[in-house]
Amino acid sequence: MVASYLFAFGAIVGSFLNVCIFRLVKDQDIIFKKSFCRKCKKKISWYENIPIFSYLFLLGRCSQCKNFISLQYPIVELLSGAIFVHTYLYYGLTSDSLCVVLFYIALIIIFFTDLNEYLILDVITFPMFFVGIAISFFQINPFSINIAESLMGSIVGFLILYLIRWFYLKYRGIEGMGLGDAKLLLFLGSWLGIKSIIFILLVSALSALIVAIPLVIIKKDKNFPIPYGCFIVFASFLYNLTGDTLFKFLS
DSSP states (O other), rough: OHHHHHHHHHHHHHHHHHHHHHGGGGTOOSSOOOOOTTTOOOOOGGGGGGGHHHHTTTTBTTTTTTTTTTTTHHHHHHHHHHHHHHHHHHHOHHHHHHHHHHHHHHHHHHHHHHHHHSSOOOHHHHHHHHHHHHHHHHHOOOTTOOOHHHHHHHHHHHHHHHHHHHHHHHSSSSSSOOOOHHHHHHHHHHHHOHHHHHHHHHHHHOOOOOHHHHHHHHTTTTTTTOOOHHHHHHHHHIIIIIHHHHHHHHH
């Protein structure tokens, strides 16, 4: 029963995350402005705004203009609900659970803003960096990272991507990577520590290549933009699931 309630609450949080994803990139109000259809601007009634169920009831279409509603809405709500349940089953109802949920919902916002707009917002990465440093300093980091590991992870992660970006810009004359990717590693390093950076960089680069090569061939455009932050987020999820096990196996 607790897991069911948490899934429902998580789905409600996911509905709010959708608001953040679509509005933060446009610097719009995320608290007081009522939800509306992005196509016809019709204000959405409360019964059309029930997480997951309203999407199914409306068959994925706006009740007014009949345009398709983005599948992102139920996906984010399902993801958020699943994260709440998974965190509860792994950590119980503890302060660690609260930190882990905060960590993952920040990553959800980052993933979809980068996917939709190629933007990783400072309003997410910088506060999460400072929270990561604080919980590591006070030894309440749910991933068991101390302050030294936190600081090293942040510095090394940021500098690696910053230098890659700088060299690419210097020798090619164009930006091959946004600064937001480096700031994302600043945030992740503060939470997951120095050891995570190697894993995240390798897995994100490999997964990005697997996706990018077919896209470049299909689009016939070698400069086709890839939201690299999405692959960093994917790699950080994978690290939390398998990272420690992999490092223990290799050692």
